[in-house]
Amino acid sequence: xxxxxxxxxxxxxxxxxxxxxxxxxxxxxxxxxxxxxxxxxxxxxxxxxxxxxxxxxxxxxxxxxxxxxxxxxxxxxxxxxxxxxxxxxxxxxxxxxxxxxxxxxxxxxxx
Amino acid sequence: xxxxxxxxxxxxxxxxxxxxxxxxxxxxxxxxxxxxxxxxxxxxxxxxxxxxxxxxxxxxxxxxxxxxxxxxxxxxxxxxxxxxxxxxxxxxxxxxxxxxxxxxxxxxxxxxxxxxxxxxxxxxxxxxxxxxxxxxxxxxxxxxxxxxxxxxxxxxxxxxxxxxxxxxxxxxxxxxxxxxxxxxxxxxxxxxxxxxxxxxxxxxxxxxxxxxxxxxxxxxxxxxxxxxxxxxxxxxxxxxxxxxxxxxxxxxxxxxxxxxxxxxxxxxxxxxxxxxxxxxxxxxxxxxxxxxxxxxxxxxxxxxxxxxxxxxxxxxxxxxxxxxxxxxxxxxxxxxxxxxxxxxxxxxxxxxxxxxxxxxxxxxxxxxxxxxxxxxxxxxxxxxxxxxxxxxxxxxxxxxxxxxxxxxxxxxxxxxxxxxxxxxxxxxxxxxxxxxxxxxxxxxxxxxxxxxxxxxxxxxxxxxxxxxxxxxxxxxxxxxxxxxxxxxxxx
Numbered sequence: 234x235x236x237x238x239x240x241x242x243x244x245x246x247x248x249x250x251x252x253x254x255x256x257x258x259x260x261x262x263x264x265x266x267x268x269x270x271x272x273x274x275x276x277x278x279x280x281x282x283x284x285x286x287x288x289x290x291x292x293x294x295x296x297x298x299x300x301x302x303x304x305x306x307x308x309x310x311x312x313x314x315x316x317x318x319x320x321x322x323x324x325x326x327x328x329x330x331x332x333x334x335x336x337x338x339x340x341x342x343x344x
Numbered sequence: 345x346x347x348x349x350x351x352x353x354x355x356x357x358x359x360x361x362x363x364x365x366x367x368x369x370x371x372x373x374x375x376x377x378x379x380x381x382x383x384x385x386x387x388x389x390x391x392x393x394x395x396x397x398x399x400x401x402x403x404x405x406x407x408x409x410x411x412x413x414x415x416x417x418x419x420x421x422x423x424x425x426x427x428x429x430x431x432x433x434x435x436x437x438x439x440x441x442x443x444x445x446x447x448x449x450x451x452x453x454x455x456x457x458x459x460x461x462x463x464x465x466x467x468x469x470x471x472x473x474x475x476x477x478x479x480x481x482x483x484x485x486x487x488x489x490x491x492x493x494x495x496x497x498x499x500x501x502x503x504x505x506x507x508x509x510x511x512x513x514x515x516x517x518x519x520x521x522x523x524x525x526x527x528x529x530x531x532x533x534x535x536x537x538x539x540x541x542x543x544x545x546x547x548x549x550x551x552x553x554x555x556x557x558x559x560x561x562x563x564x565x566x567x568x569x570x571x572x573x574x575x576x577x578x579x580x581x582x583x584x585x586x587x588x589x590x591x592x593x594x595x596x597x598x599x600x601x602x603x604x605x606x607x608x609x610x611x612x613x614x615x616x617x618x619x620x621x622x623x624x625x626x627x628x629x630x631x632x633x634x635x636x637x638x639x640x641x642x643x644x645x646x647x648x649x650x651x652x653x654x655x656x657x658x659x660x661x662x663x664x665x666x667x668x669x670x671x672x673x674x675x676x677x678x679x680x681x682x683x684x685x686x687x688x689x690x691x692x693x694x695x696x697x698x699x700x701x702x703x704x705x706x707x708x709x710x711x712x713x714x715x716x717x718x719x720x721x722x723x724x725x726x727x728x729x730x731x732x733x734x735x736x737x738x739x740x741x742x743x744x745x746x747x748x749x750x751x752x753x754x755x756x757x758x759x760x761x762x763x764x765x766x767x768x769x770x771x772x773x774x775x776x777x778x779x780x781x782x783x784x785x786x787x788x789x790x791x792x793x794x795x796x797x798x799x800x801x802x803x804x805x806x807x808x809x810x811x812x813x814x815x816x817x818x819x820x821x822x823x824x825x826x827x828x829x830x831x832x833x834x835x
Binding site for chain 2: 259313328
């Protein structure tokens, strides 16, 4: 029975926020400690996962796979978010323009 | 100007060349081991495997691929042939949120806490029938009516709740008459409707006469077959079921079938009886059923009723009932499950049915407001149930306050702001977010946090399971897809 699992991610390939989000998704299964460390060949993100309830070695291994896949998904999401930020804000501004929830800069929202 | 596009419009990029396109905002969530559900800003969905998803994001899709055409039609990407896509998307998002500008439409009056039933799962403490101290006063009711009519919403529904609302019938009459008179004097009278939540046990002909005269709808409780209903809803004489069934028949006779609806609540005893409960509703000629879990408030918690079953067990019960209802439809019996219908309306149309628990920004205060028997004003029915447990976090104020003071209450605005699912952790990545809600009262009750910890959230677990289940059923069976489209469009 292992008590923790260590996962290593390349800090260039994975922005820190994607690893944080991936870990958060599994906080009902384990607690996570995330560190960004300097290494001679480039920075890494080191994740230490400690299951909330005892897990077999296979169970822990499976959790590691889930976190890795989720980290990949989070990278894709980050890419979509960055590329579509402008149009997203435009669409939302247009959509809410009649509600009084969006006010011009410096003005109070409509009463 | 020619009516037709020039020939160059139809010129496609050579096969095997990736198309030139821009991504539009979308989210994705795993459906199963092989596929993802992706939704755009307006909540339109598509299913996509991981490999094409990767190619979509890295701009490797080719224009002649059916997936490309589908994604363009559903506003997941835009190219030179779809320059209007962001505008169309904005109109769809705007339609979905149009109710926001109207503000609160549902105003709940808790006329009394008194009730002759002793349901162990009841969310508010049962009080003796004789205790006038638990009745709303005339003064509070008049002030509440005044607040109701200040809502900017052109359609306002006043719902009477209890306890047993008809135990304070005199006040119900006062509210109806006062509201109608005041409404008729408005420059722009509202579309004003009334509904009474009642167990029907104490209803009389005189009460029904009044309901007929003022078109007051009836919403009652029917938990299932006789034995289950009477077990869940004890009262002196042990005849809750008999009185409910007789009351339903009487009310329908006077008000019409469509003016009488019923709700069930799931207890541990209900779990093995999913089909029997559906059959009970069918036997009494209801056109559907709302399969409801217990809420984690009030008596349900005090008596440990809420923890009597897990969310997984309830979902098994829900799935069994839903599959049974689908089979009934397959056999030609028209019947629906109302929670699924509400979700499907959000999933398959641009409309939002305005179900308070499934709104973001949260439905509290915006979708409903509660005037309690003691003059306190709460942001939702669940908020006043929480208050019965001595937690007044979601109290907006009292009927003595102005409309402006109540709805600019700092706690209320903070709850709306913090729980906005569009920016909540995990919700902001979730493909189901456009169909879901934030329910800060539920999460506060569970985690003492308005946002809640989503990986542990039963609200999240329940809804994500149901979303996935609805999609799986639709994708696997064309009959179910047609059925669900019908449910979505008549919700």
